[in-house]
Amino acid sequence: MDLKRRLAALFEVRPAWYTDLLTRIATRLNRTAIEGVLSAGSTMPDFVLPNAEGELVFSDELLAQGPLVVGFFRGGWCPFCSATLKALQEVLPDILAQGATLVAMSPDTAGHIRATKQSLGLQFELLSDVDNATALRFGVVYPVPAEYSKALLSFGIDLTRRLGAAAHLLPMPALFIAGTDGRLRYAYANGDVTDRTEPAAIVALLRSIRSDDPPVPGDDGCPVASATPDAGANDAL
């Protein structure tokens, strides 16, 4: 089953009031926040972040090894993100076979990154983007509506504790692919938690980067990030 269908199935079993809330947030994000997301052609912001094992990971060291796939997820508490991470794990051998590296990051702190990596059995780097400092530079951060924080708290998810911050900021689910020159070849973010880049498409994109190396969509910095990926990118997916 592709990721989109898996996420749709997860969405359907949530209570209606909760999915309504998610839909309202997604609509607003896709009308406003999406414009600030870095687009293909931009230079990828470099980062230094702790991984699940408590070691520092440098983006420039990863880029020196090959193309870099950077995924943003909301946190280990989010079932849609967990399903996405598991789906990414399934294609990890194919990503590595393209000479690329995969990392995923969320603003979770206090050992939650480690717990997520262990519970999902992930073999790629999971990074703690403390205070969303990296996500802000990718333009994917949004302030969580108080109504949503309250809803999560009613499910036992205390964002204040997980993020280590009284102000609740989260990244939109997003995925970027940078070439070894540090330029983004692919950028996709969506406020809809069920709309993410298909893992199989990541492998296809890496293959195309490897074969012809010019940035997608071109050197003119024409943006790819949008609420709906352009038709060409969709075909590739």
Added chain:
Amino acid sequence: MELSQIAYFVTLARTLHFTRAAEACNVSQPALTKAVQKLEEELGGPLLHRERGNTQLTELGRLMLPPLERALALAREAKQQAEAFRQRESSPLRIGLEYSVPASLLTPVLAALRRKCEHIDLRLRQGSQADLCQRMLDSELDIALMVDGPGIQERLHRWPLFAEHYIVICSPEHRFRDRDHVAPSDLAQEDLVLHESEDCPVRQYIGRLYESLGTAPRMQHFASSQEHIIEMVLASLGISLAGERLPTPLPLLRRPFDTDSDCRDVILTVLAGRPLGPTPALFLKLMRARSWEQSDPEAAFATAAAA
């Protein structure tokens, strides 16, 4: 959210003047106005009351200003950190530890930092809470680990790391050797080894305990460091109390101190609003990202290995 939108709003919140804010940000006034409007749309309401000649923050604006100001600073710091580390530049890392907070808590984090940066200029300082707070305010310390309490300055940003119970430490010959745990009433008539500073949180806790028991220790000995306390306990001069995360050498005995609710919260603090250098900022990230749960096998291993 775009960083430029946040930057324009933060400048506008400071100047409360569209033209001056636009000049300060080096953009045209319409561009600044449009960016702030977009941010308002994203945040779901107006951030400013716009009246001719009188611009004021709305309630939402006042609420959002501190986290957005902080987010902006963090994103800028993140850029500097990556650049500084790429050029293998370092900045001093000055850490304060309140009396009785063991330096062993820092070891795995410092080791991780050292593996990636050979030029760490590290200074560790032990002190009382008041002394460490003052040094943070005076920019003599970047970060401190303390025991949470009412005396911590409002200006310090704090993150709880863990809660810990107290343990009794005693020599292998002590009568507590056959005990599974030690109760507060067992402390009456004991000789005690205490930190010489009255500000030491363990000493303060013991003082409150004896006061509630309505009794006093038989003898009291004083030392200026945890190492000295441990040696004096090993020499059977008395017993002492410590937080359970204190690594202790063999053959010193550790016994759980049996109180239902008494535990202390160890917190991480920095001075709110002051940017950190690249090395302290990375240290802070590592400290906040890690798990401090006692059940964490790595943490348990570190304590056991140190012991």
